[in-house]
Amino acid sequence: MKSHSSYWQLLSYIKAQSTTIIYALICTLIFTIFWPLLAWLAGRMANYIGQGDVISIAQLAGVAAVIFLLRGIAQYQQDTLMAQSALAITLKLRIIIYAHLQKLSLNYFEVAKTGDLSYRLTEDIDRIGEVVNKFFHQFIPCILQLIVVLGYMFYLNWQLTLASLLIAPLMAVLIGGFGEQLLKFSRRSQTRISNLSSLLTEVFSGIRLVQAFAAEEYIIQKFTEEAEQNKQARYLAERIKAIQFVVVGFLEAMSVVFLFFLGGWQISQGNLTGSEFVSYVAAVALLIDPISITTSNYNEFKQGEASVDRVFELLKIKPDVLEKEGAISLSSVNGKVEYRQVSFSYSSNKTVLKNIDLIVNPGETIALVGASGAGKSTLVNLLPRFYNTDAGKILIDGIDTKELKLKSLRQQIGIVPQETILFSGTIAENIAFGQTFFDLKEVKAAAKIANADRFIEELSQGYYTYVGERGVNLSGGQRQRIAIARAIFLNPSILILDEATSALDSESETLVQEAMMRIMQNRTVFVIAHRLGTVRRANRILVLEQGQIIESGTHEELLEKKGRYARFHAQQFYN
Numbered sequence: 001m002k003s004h005s006s007y008w009q010l011l012s013y014i015k016a017q018s019t020t021i022i023y024a025l026i027c028t029l030i031f032t033i034f035w036p037l038l039a040w041l042a043g044r045m046a047n048y049i050g051q052g053d054v055i056s057i058a059q060l061a062g063v064a065a066v067i068f069l070l071r072g073i074a075q076y077q078q079d080t081l082m083a084q085s086a087l088a089i090t091l092k093l094r095i096i097i098y099a100h101l102q103k104l105s106l107n108y109f110e111v112a113k114t115g116d117l118s119y120r121l122t123e124d125i126d127r128i129g130e131v132v133n134k135f136f137h138q139f140i141p142c143i144l145q146l147i148v149v150l151g152y153m154f155y156l157n158w159q160l161t162l163a164s165l166l167i168a169p170l171m172a173v174l175i176g177g178f179g180e181q182l183l184k185f186s187r188r189s190q191t192r193i194s195n196l197s198s199l200l201t202e203v204f205s206g207i208r209l210v211q212a213f214a215a216e217e218y219i220i221q222k223f224t225e226e227a228e229q230n231k232q233a234r235y236l237a238e239r240i241k242a243i244q245f246v247v248v249g250f251l252e253a254m255s256v257v258f259l260f261f262l263g264g265w266q267i268s269q270g271n272l273t274g275s276e277f278v279s280y281v282a283a284v285a286l287l288i289d290p291i292s293i294t295t296s297n298y299n300e301f302k303q304g305e306a307s308v309d310r311v312f313e314l315l316k317i318k319p320d321v322l323e324k325e326g327a328i329s330l331s332s333v334n335g336k337v338e339y340r341q342v343s344f345s346y347s348s349n350k351t352v353l354k355n356i357d358l359i360v361n362p363g364e365t366i367a368l369v370g371a372s373g374a375g376k377s378t379l380v381n382l383l384p385r386f387y388n389t390d391a392g393k394i395l396i397d398g399i400d401t402k403e404l405k406l407k408s409l410r411q412q413i414g415i416v417p418q419e420t421i422l423f424s425g426t427i428a429e430n431i432a433f434g435q436t437f438f439d440l441k442e443v444k445a446a447a448k449i450a451n452a453d454r455f456i457e458e459l460s461q462g463y464y465t466y467v468g469e470r471g472v473n474l475s476g477g478q479r480q481r482i483a484i485a486r487a488i489f490l491n492p493s494i495l496i497l498d499e500a501t502s503a504l505d506s507e508s509e510t511l512v513q514e515a516m517m518r519i520m521q522n523r524t525v526f527v528i529a530h531r532l533g534t535v536r537r538a539n540r541i542l543v544l545e546q547g548q549i550i551e552s553g554t555h556e557e558l559l560e561k562k563g564r565y566a567r568f569h570a571q572q573f574y575n
């Protein structure tokens, strides 16, 4: 492997497995050494068979049986030890990359494709494991065999060996050149397969929409195009391999012909006997297997390099939102929130929030209203530091949120999003999300406050009912109440509620509103309000327009003002 090969990035992972790998290599060595020993025994045995010496034959057969047994044990050990270390490397890589991804900021996931990420974490890492396994299990033993056999050939006749090696540099250059091409096409093919995987994730998670829009044909067409591109890239890689085998095979054949020519010439000059030449050719035959194995290994390594690049690329991505060194951990807060001259943009060309100044006292409920795209979600998303502000500060109980440990900051803030995401697991696990161990009593208490206990109890397995990735077996209102229970379970001092825009049936709506009211008590609440009831109950309403707070006050105050809120209110709530 070249010094700039991506494989160097694996070194520390391989080092961690060095003891197991060394044991595996020792077993490989033992296994290899037994080969000539068995060949030697076969020769001796042939001798005794000729002499009809049954006792010696029996003795040798016994020795052979022991050697076969030991060889089998060594083989088993080398196979299992190598598999063990390759799998350990795979596991470690997978965990490290997964944990790293968890630390990345939201803006990364807004552009990353889920299917591509899962492909890198599964297929690409598996391929790396296979490469590591083959490198130690096949490649190194074959290289050793090549060295030993070549040494033997030099010992037999160095002039002949040197002459037949003349072709080696050309072969190396050719194999290297083909390898580069293979790497190129492997990269292409892997990108394609990642795209395919992303497409699959998107399509299957949005299958309702696909069917609703009768977009099956369109989706199949897109899939076919991607699959076709992948096939093309793979075909090109296979074609490179096929050409390589023909060219390298031809050169090998030519070198054998050349060898016979040289051998004949050396014999005619009296430098070599016929039997020496036969031994020499036998040694050359021993080179064939390791050469073909190392060549095919080399091709696989080149293809695997694309996977190494794709996996380590992820590790190089740094989170935008970083925790300060020596950041403070807060166990509880009163819930005072301040925005001081906060400005923010997702990308440099458009400011989404401009000079926001806001003080929210503990226990106060703030309703955010404004047209779509005004910046309501962005304003609340800055509070748990999902993004960094471009300018200004956000403080909780007088402490700049940048001074806080991210975990401790986020534990103080409960979020009830517009659309509830339920993870695979039981209802109880979904309510106590993020906790491995929890008290079911607390889960039940949270569900009760969220008006969710009754429908949960009625489910076949109660709190242990399994809900799918998207909780398809629950209604919209039930899902919302689970989201509320989840926030109650966390018991945060600050709460962000994003009211659902879609209307529920009136019974469900009442239950959800009631739950919302309960959860808002004694907490600082930011609610992105879409219901008149919520807006009226808020202590203060902030009207956002193009990233600025243009009006602020109670419902009555703002109506009296007959400004933007009054107009908005008339359009939004009386329609």
Ligand SMILES: Nc1ncnc2c1ncn2[C@@H]1O[C@H](COP(=O)(O)OP(=O)(O)OP(=O)(O)O)[C@@H](O)[C@H]1O
Pocket: 110, 346, 347, 352, 370, 371, 372, 373, 374, 375, 376, 377, 378, 379
């Ligand atoms: N992740 C993002 N990347 C880039 N731009 C974004 C992102 N999220 C929002 N925006 C843009 O920022 C602006 C404010 O969006 P935001 O979601 O905060 O508005 P909103 O008032 O909450 O709207 P809505 O009521 O429709 O949710 C919009 O122009 C939106 O297109």
